[in-house]
Amino acid sequence: MSKVVLVTGANSGIGLALCERLLSQIPEGLQLCLACRNMQRAQAAHSALLASHPAAQVALLHMDTSSISSIIRAAQEVRLRYDRLDYLFLNAGIMPNPQFDVNAFFKGLFSSSVITMFATGEGILTQKDGVTPDGLQEVFATNLFGHFLLVRELEPLLCQAGQTSQLVWTSSSNAHRSAFSLEDIQHQRGTQPYSSSKYASDLLSLALNTHYNKQGLYSSVICPGFVMTNLTYSILPSFPAFLWTLLMPIFWLIRMFTNTFTLTAYNGAEALLWLFKQKPESLDPYVKYHSLTSGLGTNYTQPHKMDIDLETSESLYEKLLQLESEVRKKLMEEQEEASCRI
Ligand SMILES: NC(=O)C1=CN([C@@H]2O[C@H](COP(=O)(O)OP(=O)(O)OC[C@H]3O[C@@H](n4cnc5c(N)ncnc54)[C@H](OP(=O)(O)O)[C@@H]3O)[C@@H](O)[C@H]2O)C=CC1
Numbered sequence: 038m039s040k041v042v043l044v045t046g047a048n049s050g051i052g053l054a055l056c057e058r059l060l061s062q063i064p065e066g067l068q069l070c071l072a073c074r075n076m077q078r079a080q081a082a083h084s085a086l087l088a089s090h091p092a093a094q095v096a097l098l099h100m101d102t103s104s105i106s107s108i109i110r111a112a113q114e115v116r117l118r119y120d121r122l123d124y125l126f127l128n129a130g131i132m133p134n135p136q137f138d139v140n141a142f143f144k145g146l147f148s149s150s151v152i153t154m155f156a157t158g159e160g161i162l163t164q165k166d167g168v169t170p171d172g173l174q175e176v177f178a179t180n181l182f183g184h185f186l187l188v189r190e191l192e193p194l195l196c197q198a199g200q201t202s203q204l205v206w207t208s209s210s211n212a213h214r215s216a217f218s219l220e221d222i223q224h225q226r227g228t229q230p231y232s233s234s235k236y237a238s239d240l241l242s243l244a245l246n247t248h249y250n251k252q253g254l255y256s257s258v259i260c261p262g263f264v265m266t267n268l269t270y271s272i273l274p275s276f277p278a279f280l281w282t283l284l285m286p287i288f289w290l291i292r293m294f295t296n297t298f299t300l301t302a303y304n305g306a307e308a309l310l311w312l313f314k315q316k317p318e319s320l321d322p323y324v325k326y327h328s329l330t331s332g333l334g335t336n337y338t339q340p341h342k343m344d345i346d347l348e349t350s351e352s353l354y355e356k357l358l359q360l361e362s363e364v365r366k367k368l369m370e371e372q373e374e375a376s377c378r379i
């Protein structure tokens with residue numbers, strides 16, 4: 038039976054590496070769907086995948102995870118195209134306008150938390166968030182809420198009698214409880230929307246397990262480690278990509294002390310691939326699966342307990358359901374208004 042796999046943010050970085058690795062390891066019986074916001078980049082990824090795997094079944098889908106109407110349209114299209122969905126990789130993510138605190142970085146270098154700083158980026162990164170045309174905070178909408186809505190819209194495919202399906206969130210070691218507040222789930226008031234959105238995805242994954250396991254749907258989270266991608270290049274914008282490459286020997290050295298420096302998208306996708314091969318019933322909903330690379334360059338996956346609890350995850354879930362019904366109502370009103378005008 039052919040497995041249907043949908044990956045959001047599949048045109049670059051970790052998402053694209055996952056597609057490449059899936060096609061290499063599972064050459065037959067895979068239907069890949071690349072869900073991307075930029076169809077030109079999606080087309081380039083499609084061509085690259087087909088160049089190395091000419092017989093592969095790879096489809097493209099336009100989806101902007103920050104836009105409610107785009108998610109609803111894309112989900113409709115998925116329901117028309119496929120009669121099952123085995124894996125949904127919720128990978129698209131942004132970290133807009135990152136601010137790198139150089140002082141905190143140098144202080145951290147000479148403190149006892151130097152390893153934590155390199156492993157999680159804690160204390161040295163903030164971001165300036167924006168607002169989407171739907172009126173949502175951009176990071177929250179892109180990284181979390183769009184994906185939540187997608188899962189809700191694809192429920193009929195994901196929760197079918199007699200089969201299991203897996204959701205896999207690309208979370209981060211930068212997901213900190215301290216950046217998240219139930220009173221401000223969109224992180225309108227803080228300066229760490231990225232960390233907040235990733236912590237929220239850890240909580241949401243737990244809640245989804247609570248509500249959907251009985252229907253055969255399982256959710257897990259991974260951390261890819263520190264990977265050099267478009268997202269990380271933007272952290273030091275005045276630092277061109279080739280300078281990052283020049284830093285590679287330093288990064289390899291750091292890897293001797295923290296195996297979280299996976300560095301390449303191929304390595305970062307390790308835990309995603311590992312999860313693909315697991316029986317979902319055997320996974321622990323309180324655990325984050327980390328892609329790690331040893332000093333000698335060996336890739337492996339390691340589980341780490343997350344700093345999450347059931348009560349907070351349930352409260353977040355309730356708030357997301359509430360927001361979902363609000364945005365749906367608003368969308369209906371807009372559609373009615375538009376049809377009246379015609
Ligand atoms: N790199 C790292 O060190 C780490 C990354 N992560 C997470 O990994 C995931 C992948 O990021 P990474 O590969 O590093 O970075 P990339 O920037 O290479 O990939 C991000 C992908 O998400 C897509 N995307 C962004 N916004 C949207 C949107 N609104 N709708 C649809 N797609 C969108 C991008 O598309 P486009 O090309 O159009 O921008 C791109 O394909 C993210 O969730 C990130 O938070 C987690 C921990 C560490």
Ligand SMILES: CC(C)CCC[C@@H](C)[C@H]1CC[C@H]2C3=C(CC[C@]12C)[C@@]1(C)CCC(=O)C[C@@H]1CC3
Binds near residue numbers: 155
């Ligand atoms: C020699 C210097 C130029 C080195 C600078 C290193 C930092 C820019 C990076 C060290 C740890 C990195 C890290 C991330 C971003 C870049 C660092 C802070 C992330 C926060 C990127 C996004 C994530 O989801 C987690 C990463 C953790 C580690």
